[in-house]
Amino acid sequence: MRRNVEVKARLRALAAARGAAERLGGAARAQGQGLVQADTFFRVPRGRLKLRRTPAVLTQALGVLGMVRKERLLYLVGQTRVHLDSVEGLGDFVELEVVLTEEQTVEDGERVAHQLMKELGIEEEDLISGAYLDLLLAKGDSSS
Incomplete structure (x- = not known):
């Protein structure tokens, strides 16, 4: 069974995070896959x-x-999926999904996530919990 360590945070600078993700992903993965x-x-x-x-x-x-x-x-980026999201009505966010190997512990995944957070300029106060829907509902906007 697949196990992940996930982190979600507000992005202060989307362009800087994109540049860091491209650099960290290496030449073969420099272009992010765009999804709507x-x-x-x-x-x-x-x-x-x-x-x-x-x-x-x-x-x-x-x-x-x-x-x-x-x-x-x-x-x-290595064993991590880095999602840079522009969410209508909320702004820019990053989600990190560290896909753990069978040998790795959750703590190992958390170390990987924290290192990537540093590389992407994510501070502890940027971290959020919950889903984007929760943030929209808290704003009183469920139609975005």
Whole structure:
């Protein structure tokens, strides 16, 4: 079973983070893969139900809790997926997903994440918890 250590933070400088991710990813991975995503979250009794495509049937059956629209650049830096996200209505963020090997502990993954945080200029006070939807709902905006 795959295990990840994940970190999410606000980005102070998207261009600087992009430059660092390109440099750290190496020449073969210098260009980030661009993705445009619209995630629809549905009203469910517990947990979250998110869908990226064909939400019409679930919209009718469950109702929509909110939508998150983002442009994402994906970089691979060693064993880590670096997502640079521009989220409509919220701003710029970074998500780090350190994919652990079977031999690695969570603490090993946290060390990798903290080193990348330094390289990308992410400070402890930039860290956030929760999903983008939570931030939008807290602002009173679930339509973004």
